[in-house]
Amino acid sequence: MIKLYSPIILLLLIFTSCGSNEALENEKESNQVIINQKVRDAHSYSNVHEIFTKHLHLDLEIDFNSKTIYGTARHHMKNNGTDTAVFDLKGIEIIRVTTGVKGNEKNTDYVIGQEDPIIGAPLSIKVDSLVTDINIYYKTTEKSDALDWLDPHLTDSKKYPYLYTQGQAILTRTWIPTQDSPQNRITYSADVKVPKELMALMSANNPTQKNDSGIYHFEMKQPIPVYLIALAVGNLSYRKIGKNCGVYTEPTMIDEVAWEFQDLKKMMSAAEELYGKYEWDKYDVIVLPYSFPFGGMENPRLTFANPTLITGDRSLITVVAHELAHSWSGNLVTNATWDDFWLNEGFTVYFENRIMEKIYGKEVADILALIEFQELEVEIKEIQESDHPEDTYLKLALNGRDPDEGMTQIAYVKGAFFLKTVEELAGRKKFDDFMKNYFKEYKFQTLTSEMFENYLIENLLKPNHIKFDTKEWLYGNGLPKNCVKIKSPRFEYVQKLSEEFANGKDIFKGKGSKIKRETYITQEWQAFIRKLPRDLSVEKLKLLDDKLGFKSCGNSEIMTEWFVLSINAGYTDVRPEIEQFLNKVGRRKFLLPIYKTLSKDKENLKFAKKVYSNARKNYHSVSQKTMDELLNYSL
């Protein structure tokens, strides 16, 4: 057995060690990934600077009866001459570890270090300096937080079980033993065995039909960070909607989903026109069950999407534009650590808005940006009053904390407004050329905020004599004064309408008699509801519900705004709708504001806890964790 390292010593080892230059040159030639030697990732134990995975092959058997994945992770590695390979591990049981290629393996010693509640434990494997193949035999446990095993009643058809994974930020280590740092880009392949009545899909080349064997083979030929390895298993069907794009979901939903995402092909052309070729061959979207904790997850070739996007009026399609944009920002050019998360998300929100502008026009894009900007302002205030006011910097310092804590509007919206502000100063043409070059220059690589800052200064700011203080944006509190301002007459109009209504005007009289839910887009209604006073009379709230049916309109963005206002204003008639919503939807973006508002007073908190104790089992661990903390819930 080899020595057990403490996390600190291990990090020191990682930090002080280097591979040889020759080895790096060879990697460059073979178009493989270059590991940046100076970047330290506080959320991974792995010693990627000494030995790193180039290709991972997975043999997986999915057992729905015991809710277990039995797996072998075969890592083909580049070894710079080390005697230990360190992997990340959490909630996984190791069965044995071997070295050598399949069929010619020998057992090797390993040791699992002390478990940290956030980043898990290091799995240190003894190797000799010539070893390049390590095979880890393992099984998942109920602590494998990436996995959401759904009983049939939580699916649309209610007939078959379902499984999906969520890897970002550091959950891949809970279902595959890997070097779980975004710095390590790998290719992967997999053989996955599932019950015969189900189909398996991954973030790789995918089947479009079930087969009789229940065994599926996958290849991901482009190098990706391991948080993008993803798997979904269920009773699924496929519908092609463009030359190289389509949708997957349960057969009972396929017509609706295909209709809702019809504009996918337009979005792909718009994105390519903006920032260059789509590098992943195919782009499909899978609509998962309601427990999925996010709006979407940009797993390459196969975006995972939340069924709350299916509204029947294509009004929440912007999330798909967002996930598609990640095919460039995030998946092609990736944040080196979770402290640089804004490089993934800020760029993507910016890019998403440009796609929306190209297809639906500037008016719509501006309304979308303003709604997000309002959310940013609220969140900045909250963060400034929290224990971590420094979380309003774009460059985060999440050492010792869960990287999920960096998933705030800072990375997303402040990041996007950084780019919008630079765009305004440079002019669109120059800015777009810069972005195109950036994606080309760094494709299939990872970078830090500092590397981007330098690239921006050298390639856009300096040559064009643009005065722009990158430091105050990256390492400064709140929003810098030079932040671009967006004006939208349509946004202002609904805000005025809202004020008039609150002040007693009957907005449904005369010309207003034609106002319906469809009169305004989702984000205009959000702006309208947000502008209403938090203590609006119950009578007025009832009137709006009678006329516009917000409480059961089926659009979860609007419903969430409405529930938050209703709770604040003491409009308790909507409790049955709130309860129903919380039992069905597991998307954290909606759960959090509703539970948070409920927890502000004693009576509502009692109601929230009652609902949660029943609804909790319908959520993914990502949402459970957030709500457990918020409601002080323990099993």
Ligand SMILES: [Zn+2]
């Ligand atoms: Zn995103």
